[in-house]
Amino acid sequence: MDLIDALRTTGAARNFHPGVVSDEVLHRLLDTARFAPSGGNRQGWRVIVVKDPEAREALRDIYLTGWYEYLAMVASGLVPWAPFTDRDAEAVAITRAHEFAELAAAAPEPGFAESLHQAPALLLILADLSALAAVDRDLPRYTLAGGASIYPFIWSLLLAARAEGLGGVMTTMPVRREDDVRALFGIPENVAVASLVALGRPIAAPRRLKRDPVGSFAWLDRYQGPAFSADE
Ligand SMILES: Cc1cc2nc3c(=O)[nH]c(=O)nc-3n(C[C@H](O)[C@H](O)[C@H](O)COP(=O)(O)O)c2cc1C
Structure with missing residues (x-):
């Protein structure tokens, strides 16, 4: 597949055909992903392939706590957990999380979150914090460079x-409950939980992705200056 096409059409897939992804395939994916860039080429990623059914269910339960809070915040018009946000409004919104849990429980079909434990492959991605060049570590704002x-x-x-x-x-x-995830998998304190990746053979074909145009986020010479365009 053409690289540009892949970049423009690879969206999130959350519904999968049943069946596991073989270890051979997972190994091949990791073997390619390891060529990703990292600060100082420190390669601080660590991966746990989660197969144990009990651990998968525990991860799903951990996931769901954050998920229902997320839905409650979105319903209140918030960007969930944005570093710049109205924390009071967030706290009020989160009190409604149980309503979204109840809605999910009454739904005819479980959603992606509720059936997370059944994803064909689950990879827990960790970050060894002692291997990260987090250049913004000492800034008085939320850090993201790591x-x-x-x-x-x-x-x-x-x-x-x-x-x-x-x-x-x-x-x-699952990052919301990092300590619980650490306890579940024996992850040491210097290692952070970065992501839980679900993989499988998607049911739906790739679709057209919705993204904002370049002119809405790229400017010439100053922040919110003239929209950057291909024309002179
Ligand atoms: C940093 C990051 C965190 C995300 N967290 C979640 C998540 O917890 N659950 C989920 O279902 N999708 C998650 N997503 C997927 C986004 O929802 C998805 O990339 C976005 O909605 C665009 O979807 P599309 O590519 O299918 O258009 C995350 C994506 C990123 C990049």
Whole structure:
């Protein structure tokens, strides 16, 4: 598949045909993803392939706590957990999380979150914090540069999966309960939970992705200057 086509059409897949993804395929995906860039080429990603049914169910339960809070915040018009946000409004919204849990319980079919434990493959992606060049570590704001050494690995994994006719989604909901995830898998304190990736053979064909145009986020010479365009 053409690289540009893959970049423009690889969306999140959350509904999969039943059946596991073989270890051989998973190994091949990881073997390709490991060529992702990282600060200083420190390669701080760590991966747990989660097969144990009890651990999978525990991860699903951990996921669901954050998921219902997420839905409650979205319903209140918030960007969930945005570093810049109205924390009071967020706290009020979260009190309604149980309503979304009840709605999900009454739904005729379980959603992606409720059936997460049944995903054909689940990969827990971790970050060894002692291997991250987090250049913004000492700034008086929320830090994000460290994650840039991990998430490209996940994106490479998803693109490699696409090349195999697979699809998936990077999720971050389990990060909300990182300590519980650490306890579940024996993860040491210097290692953070970056993502839980679900993979499988997608039921739906790739669809047209909705993204904002370049002119809405790229400017010439200054922040919110003239929209950057291809024309002189
Ligand atoms: C950092 C990050 C965190 C995400 N967390 C979740 C998540 O917890 N659960 C989930 O279902 N999707 C998650 N996603 C997937 C996004 O919802 C998805 O990329 C976005 O909605 C665009 O979807 P599309 O590519 O299918 O258009 C995450 C994506 C990123 C990049």
